[in-house]
Amino acid sequence: MPRSRERCGVRSPIHGVHEMTTPLLMAHGSDDGVVEFFQATEFYNFARRAEKQMVLLVYEGEDHGFLEEANQRDYHRRIVEWFGHYLKGEEAPKWIVEGVRLEDHERERARVAGDEGGGSGG
Known part of the structure; x- marks a missing residue:
């Protein structure tokens, strides 16, 4: 009888x-010392190939917890926008629907940082 994945220690x-079935927002620091970066990207790729709604946020230079205030604010705003869309039915911001191209990261970061007063931006 084959051993189950659980008993074999494979719990990925x-x-x-x-x-x-639930849309997933995942954030990862590029210098995470707890979870290997390749594991986050591997999960993201599996989910997207399975046509699951998933967004992977990558914070350059951050470890397992985010220390830079700008990154903390960015992540907080994105969580608010994510739940605004999926729980409250607000229109999805572009970053959820289309992602953010590498060359647009700084502009998107400035957009999020400037949206201190609330609202979902876009």
């Missing part, structure tokens, strides 16, 4: 990605 969420 990748094994259940096809069963995922």
Whole structure:
């Protein structure tokens, strides 16, 4: 009788990605000392290939927790926009629907930082 994945010690969420029904927002620091960066990108790629709604935010130079205030604010604003869309039915910001191209990162970061008063931006 084959051993289950659980008993073999294989507990990667990748094994259940096809069963995922909830949109997932995941953030990762590029210098994370706890979770390898390749694991985040591997999960992201599996989820997207399975046509699951998922966004991976990558914060350059951050570890497992975000220390830079600008990154903390950016992540907070994106969480608010994410739940605004998926829980409150607000229009999805462009970054959820289309992503953000590498050359547009600084402009998007400035947009989020400038949106201190609330609202979902776009």
